[in-house]
Amino acid sequence: MTDKDLEHAERTASEPSEAVRNLPATIEEELKKLTHFTGTIEVPLPMPTGEAAAAEPAKEETSAENKEFDDFESLLWGGNLPSDAPIINYGDEYVVTEGEPLADGKEPSSIDEITQAIKTVEDPELMLNVYDLGLIYRLDRLANGDVEIDMTVTAPSCPVAGVMPKQVAEAVSKLDGVGKVTVKLVWEPAWTMDRISEEAKYALDIF
Numbered sequence: 001m002t003d004k005d006l007e008h009a010e011r012t013a014s015e016p017s018e019a020v021r022n023l024p025a026t027i028e029e030e031l032k033k034l035t036h037f038t039g040t041i042e043v044p045l046p047m048p049t050g051e052a053a054a055a056e057p058a059k060e061e062t063s064a065e066n067k068e069f070d071d072f073e074s075l076l077w078g079g080n081l082p083s084d085a086p087i088i089n090y091g092d093e094y095v096v097t098e099g100e101p102l103a104d105g106k107e108p109s110s111i112d113e114i115t116q117a118i119k120t121v122e123d124p125e126l127m128l129n130v131y132d133l134g135l136i137y138r139l140d141r142l143a144n145g146d147v148e149i150d151m152t153v154t155a156p157s158c159p160v161a162g163v164m165p166k167q168v169a170e171a172v173s174k175l176d177g178v179g180k181v182t183v184k185l186v187w188e189p190a191w192t193m194d195r196i197s198e199e200a201k202y203a204l205d206i207f
Contacts, residue, residue: 086162094185096166099173101180102145109177111141117175118149121167124160128203130168134195137186145179147172150186161185 088094102108118136119129130136130151138150149168153161169183193206 085160087159088161088185090156091187092185094162094165096169096183097180098166098169098183099179099181102178106145107177108141108143108145108179109175111139113175114139114141114147114172114178117171118168120171121164123154123164125158126154126204128200130164132197132200134197134200135164135191136168142179145177147178147181149181149183151183152186152191154191156187156190 086094115131118131118139121130122128123130123133123135126133133154135151135153136149137152138148140148142148149172151165151168153164165183165185169181172178173181196204196206
């Protein structure tokens, strides 16, 4: 190779190709930034073909779009719902009963004690107790120690509509001075924010 040919080869190697010269200005500027790039670029490996592909075990699809969930409500509420939680639709009549009749001569629990037991049950979405949220519409303590409660939920489509009434019934029935507890889920009147107690409003910062 002559000196002239060598000079031409060096000049050609240093000059950008025709494709690079024709790039839009913005892309060309980005390419210049790579001149002093010292990082790492990850290049995806090609998919195996033939025998290699057959030997490689297929990966299970974990996409949420393709995976079937047996209990959507459990997924929605972080897995806190029992697997046998009933699905209650708007308008369904739903009544839960817990406990046994109070023994003769046993002193019935006070309304305040019953209220405190109800307050141990929280709405899993708002993380506030159902009493301060205003979900308890009626609370009656009968002379024989039985307790009757009417309650609602914050929204007609609430996925825990079938869970909270049972939780309330169980919480109240644990009191020594309480007999049979009956909790009825009601839909009218519809729950509104103005039913929330002052303490709950403060916790929700909705003053």
